Amino acid sequence: MVNEDFFPPIIRNLPEADIPVEGLQSHLFQGDNQQFIFMSFGNDADIPEHSHEAQWGVVLDGAIELCLDGERHVLTKGDTYFIPKGVRHSAKIRKGYKDLTLFDQKVKRKDKEQ
Numbered sequence: 001m002v003n004e005d006f007f008p009p010i011i012r013n014l015p016e017a018d019i020p021v022e023g024l025q026s027h028l029f030q031g032d033n034q035q036f037i038f039m040s041f042g043n044d045a046d047i048p049e050h051s052h053e054a055q056w057g058v059v060l061d062g063a064i065e066l067c068l069d070g071e072r073h074v075l076t077k078g079d080t081y082f083i084p085k086g087v088r089h090s091a092k093i094r095k096g097y098k099d100l101t102l103f104d105q106k107v108k109r110k111d112k113e114q
Contacts, residue, residue: 006061006098011038021045023095035106040098047091053105055083062097066090 007027014027017035023043029036041062049067058080066073066081067090075081083089085104 006040007038014038021047030106033104033106035103037101037103038098039101041093041095044095045091045093047093049088049090051086051088053103054085055101055103057081057099057101060098060100063094064097064099065092 011027014029017026017028017037019026019037019039021041023041023045025040025042027038029038059075059077061077063074063076066075068081068083069087069089073081
């Protein structure tokens with residue numbers, strides 16, 4: 001089970017992002033063309049290689065193995081990362097991992113499409 005107490009109510013009350021990863025709790029703050037997503041993983045997760053618009057993140061707790069364009073990076077609490085638009089990447093996320101990610105795009109919310 002994900003420790004939801006990590007994020008305060010001001011974040012937990014945000015809508016959930018539509019990200020189909022088992023054990024993921026996500027809280028979405030959507031701007032006109034970008035969004036912040038607060039993520040907390042209750043399970044280990046393998047994210048297959050993919051690409052999208054630019055992404056920046058900061059690890060708040062736990063660990064992630066991020067593979068950017070074939071190069072492996074292990075990130076832990078306090079580390080930041082940047083993935084330029086179109087760069088292929090994958091991830092191995094460990095149970096307990098939490099981050100704040102800024103995506104340079106809109107996403108669908110679970111309750112309605114944006």
